[in-house]
Amino acid sequence: MHPYRSHTCGALVRGDVGQSVRLSGWVHRKRDHGGVLFVDLRDHYGITQIVADSDSPALAILEGVRVESVVTIEGDVKARNEATINPNLSTGEIEVFARAATVISAAEELPLPVAGEQEYPEDIRLRYRFLDLRRETLHANIVTRTKVIRDMRRRMEDAGFTEYSTPILTASSPEGARDFLVPSRIHPGKFYALPQAPQQYKQLLMVAGFDRYFQIAPCFRDEDPRADRLPGEFYQLDLEMSFVTQEEVWETMEPVIGGVFEAFAARDGKVRSVTPTGSFPRIPYDEAMLKYGSDKPDLRNPLIIHDVTGEFTQSGFGLFEKIVGSGGKVRLIPAPNTADKSRKFFDEMNDWARAEGHAGLGYVTRKGGVFGGPIAKNHGEDRMAALYDSLGLGPDDGCFFAAGKEEQAAKLAGAARTRVGEQLGLIDKDRFELCWIVDFPFYEWDEDNKKVEFSHNPFSMPQGGMDALTNQDPLTIKAFQYDLVCNGYEIASGSIRNQSPETMVKAFEIVGLTKADVEERFGGLYRAFQYGAPPHGGMAAGVDRIVMLICGVQNLREISLFPMNQRAEDLLMGAPTPAEPKQLRELSLRAVEQPKG
Numbered sequence: 001m002h003p004y005r006s007h008t009c010g011a012l013v014r015g016d017v018g019q020s021v022r023l024s025g026w027v028h029r030k031r032d033h034g035g036v037l038f039v040d041l042r043d044h045y046g047i048t049q050i051v052a053d054s055d056s057p058a059l060a061i062l063e064g065v066r067v068e069s070v071v072t073i074e075g076d077v078k079a080r081n082e083a084t085i086n087p088n089l090s091t092g093e094i095e096v097f098a099r100a101a102t103v104i105s106a107a108e109e110l111p112l113p114v115a116g117e118q119e120y121p122e123d124i125r126l127r128y129r130f131l132d133l134r135r136e137t138l139h140a141n142i143v144t145r146t147k148v149i150r151d152m153r154r155r156m157e158d159a160g161f162t163e164y165s166t167p168i169l170t171a172s173s174p175e176g177a178r179d180f181l182v183p184s185r186i187h188p189g190k191f192y193a194l195p196q197a198p199q200q201y202k203q204l205l206m207v208a209g210f211d212r213y214f215q216i217a218p219c220f221r222d223e224d225p226r227a228d229r230l231p232g233e234f235y236q237l238d239l240e241m242s243f244v245t246q247e248e249v250w251e252t253m254e255p256v257i258g259g260v261f262e263a264f265a266a267r268d269g270k271v272r273s274v275t276p277t278g279s280f281p282r283i284p285y286d287e288a289m290l291k292y293g294s295d296k297p298d299l300r301n302p303l304i305i306h307d308v309t310g311e312f313t314q315s316g317f318g319l320f321e322k323i324v325g326s327g328g329k330v331r332l333i334p335a336p337n338t339a340d341k342s343r344k345f346f347d348e349m350n351d352w353a354r355a356e357g358h359a360g361l362g363y364v365t366r367k368g369g370v371f372g373g374p375i376a377k378n379h380g381e382d383r384m385a386a387l388y389d390s391l392g393l394g395p396d397d398g399c400f401f402a403a404g405k406e407e408q409a410a411k412l413a414g415a416a417r418t419r420v421g422e423q424l425g426l427i428d429k430d431r432f433e434l435c436w437i438v439d440f441p442f443y444e445w446d447e448d449n450k451k452v453e454f455s456h457n458p459f460s461m462p463q464g465g466m467d468a469l470t471n472q473d474p475l476t477i478k479a480f481q482y483d484l485v486c487n488g489y490e491i492a493s494g495s496i497r498n499q500s501p502e503t504m505v506k507a508f509e510i511v512g513l514t515k516a517d518v519e520e521r522f523g524g525l526y527r528a529f530q531y532g533a534p535p536h537g538g539m540a541a542g543v544d545r546i547v548m549l550i551c552g553v554q555n556l557r558e559i560s561l562f563p564m565n566q567r568a569e570d571l572l573m574g575a576p577t578p579a580e581p582k583q584l585r586e587l588s589l590r591a592v593e594q595p596k597g
Helices: 058-064 124-129 135-157 201-209 247-265 284-290 319-325 345-353 374-379 379-391 406-424 465-471 501-509 515-521 523-531 543-551 583-584
Strands: 021-032 036-043 047-053 070-080 094-103 181-182 191-193 212-221 232-242 280-283 330-336 362-367 368-374 398-404 434-438 441-447 452-456 480-485 489-496 536-544
Touching: 021 047, 021 094, 021 124, 047 058, 047 181, 058 070, 058 094, 058 480, 135 212, 135 232, 135 489, 201 212, 201 523, 201 536, 212 330, 232 374, 232 379, 232 543, 247 434, 247 480, 247 489, 247 536, 280 284, 280 379, 319 330, 319 398, 330 406, 345 362, 345 406, 362 374, 368 379, 374 379, 374 406, 398 406, 406 583, 434 536, 441 465, 465 489, 465 501, 480 536, 489 543, 501 515, 515 523, 536 543
Parallel strands: 047 094, 280 434
Antiparallel strands: 021 036, 021 070, 036 047, 070 094, 181 191, 212 232, 232 536, 330 398, 362 368, 362 398, 434 480, 441 452, 480 489, 489 536
16 A cells, blocks of 8 residues: 555545545544544545544544644545535545554644635735645635636647747836846846746747747736736736737637636536627727726626716706816716615715715716706706606616716726626626727827827737828827726737838837837847738737636635735745845846935
8 A cells, every 4th residue: 555645535435435545634624522533634635534533543643633734544434324424525425434643744833724714814824825725715726727727728729829938038128017127147237037928029939930829928027916916927828820810819719718717617506607709799999988987897787887978068067067168078877776775875985986086976866756966956857857868767766977087087987887886786796798898099198298108019000000100190090909808807918910110110100219219129020020020910818817707706816826915025935035245246236225215
């Protein structure tokens, strides 16, 4: 028999009754029933109940060992009686009577509990991540992550893609987020950068004739952390295709991404619905910003925002009339079936908007066709009734108003739509609603620097090509650029690329760079485009966010093995740490102390 185990702790079933077995694992729980000790023994595969009584030499050993100690048990498989069968365990019909027990590794007193799913301070969880990872839900999430990645790879290969690895040490990119720099010992004073994404390399692969590329790519960005973005590193399903239109990219990737969600749609005894492959809605950016107040709308929320600016050009409600007169916008967010809600519900929404940094959120109440609130009173009963009729709102529907400059009104309306949907229980949590957001603006106005900037990916092809760049107002140009959104999260972003060197130079000239700047900053790509570049496009899907959605968690730390904390610190390994003086000398560097305050 194997020195540690003949079976795993998830393998034994009723058919094994009568066998002598050897199991090894962690002591998960102990229950002392007066001379009879029950121990749940856990390993990666499951839990087996161990029984030791006064007739067993194992009793004294197991009584004295702490939970989370590693032990080896030798014993006999017995059937549980009907009253004690545990249907929640794969081994729930049997138990193992311990004849002998050996303590392989004794555990000290635990800094956090492993059994159970209690909330615990983040700093403790991350400092003792090796214990945290033993907890059932987190352990299962990590296993799910691995299975999702394996499923992605299989689907990509079935779709004709080949996995290629691109460099980790590369050149710093002047666009996008901050780079992580790596000093060169061989070239003093010079630095490599960790890739923010394999963007230029995958385009170069298309120029090199590889046609369909993908990889599960590690990416590195020196960004501040947030719930849906970890500091430091993340992984994406990166892909590129040659001789394609954006419609072909969508048609190719919907079965891949949609198929992954379908494969993992079951959780906690429920099977969640997934937008059928081939029918992901394609929503233009401008429409998304108007109807949902966001370019990553949650389509599980049925509420649609309406632009009612024209209604208030002449109105008894002077505040809105003044906002509209100065070029602002007024957006309406329905609040259906709120006749039974008290005034407190509407006032709390207004308080919430102010706490979020907005001037406020106006509202109208309606009960049995009777309007309430200062906006309705000043705007007029008849005009409010006509507005409601034009929007299809009912006699017991309230509504909220977001007013201000267009960008501010859209942002507040979008956030209010989400909050109203959540407060009224309108969002079906058992659905994955996917859609494409398309036709992004190519440029945007940078108010701080008073200049035109790229709004998204500078390597995208502008719709209309060179003619649009030459003859069109830059702020009206759209890009062949698209995002894939699920349940309010951007899970992928991509575009058809600009593969013309002349068009590339012109696109960058509009944001203030010269041809010499392009050659210096993007020399590899610029040179490649002069030697026969095929039309190409692709996208990158966030592996971490997809797994987060599939696992039903709100924070990426719940699906990552060894994440950093909110201050970008690895509490387990103690990173970052100061470099030794010898290391700095070898790299021709010295540390400069930052001024305090």
